Amino acid sequence: MPLLTLGPTAVEHEQHESFIKTPQQLIVVVVAAFLVPIIGIVLLVQLVISHPHADPVAMTPEATASRIQPVGRVEFGPVMAGAPAAAPKGAAKAAPMDGKTVYEKVCTACHAVSVAGSPKFGDKAAWAPRIKTGMGALFQSVLKGKGAMPPKAGNAALSDAEIRAAIDYMVSQSK
Ligand code: HEC
Numbered sequence: 128m129p130l131l132t133l134g135p136t137a138v139e140h141e142q143h144e145s146f147i148k149t150p151q152q153l154i155v156v157v158v159a160a161f162l163v164p165i166i167g168i169v170l171l172v173q174l175v176i177s178h179p180h181a182d183p184v185a186m187t188p189e190a191t192a193s194r195i196q197p198v199g200r201v202e203f204g205p206v207m208a209g210a211p212a213a214a215p216k217g218a219a220k221a222a223p224m225d226g227k228t229v230y231e232k233v234c235t236a237c238h239a240v241s242v243a244g245s246p247k248f249g250d251k252a253a254w255a256p257r258i259k260t261g262m263g264a265l266f267q268s269v270l271k272g273k274g275a276m277p278p279k280a281g282n283a284a285l286s287d288a289e290i291r292a293a294i295d296y297m298v299s300q301s302k
Pocket residue numbers: 196199229230233234235236237238242243244245246257260264265266268269273274275276277279280281285290293294297
């Protein structure tokens with residue numbers, strides 16, 4: 128009998144149909160089938176669009192400074208590589224820079240605008256607690272690096288005397 132062979136097929140058919148029994152359910156399923164992907168897309172778009180605003184911390188000067196900082200470190204090399212040529216007698220060590228010159232050549236990059244949490248040039252409140260630690264400690268900080276400040280402020284060509292002079296200059300202008 129054909130009915131017997133159709134038996135399992137009919138049962139399967141019934142099972143498939145059993146989810147949607149009324150027109151209301153059909154509408155719900157159709158609407159959901161449209162809304163779920165749309166909501167998903169809207170959420171994705173919002174995630175992408177709102178991301179820069181969602182993280183204001185990433186836009187602070189400090190965060191920006193720390194992002195651009197590696198570029199700064201790389202650029203300090205060429206500055207000093209060019210310094211001997213710029214020096215009057217042609218030899219870097221023969222004409223040590225005074226504190227003000229070192230500051231303006233090297234340190235100002237970060238300390239003029241308080242990059243990456245550096246104590247700002249002339250900012251007494253920022254410098255007072257650091258000055259208290261003593262010249263020796265400040266010198267060691269610059270020599271070995273501290274926080275976002277690379278060793279020798281990223282400028283290996285600086286002599287100890289030049290570093291000391293630069294610190295002296297910065298400290299004298301910030302207290
Ligand atoms: C790449 C940026 C950068 C440059 C260039 C830089 N500094 Fe700094 N400096 C910093 C930051 C950041 C701090 C704060 C470090 C901390 O406390 O975490 C700092 C702190 C200091 C301090 C205080 C250290 C302490 O122990 O509190 C001194 C002194 C200082 N810098 C001197 C200098 C001198 C001198 C130069 C130039 C030769 C220089 N800095 C160049 C970023 C820089």
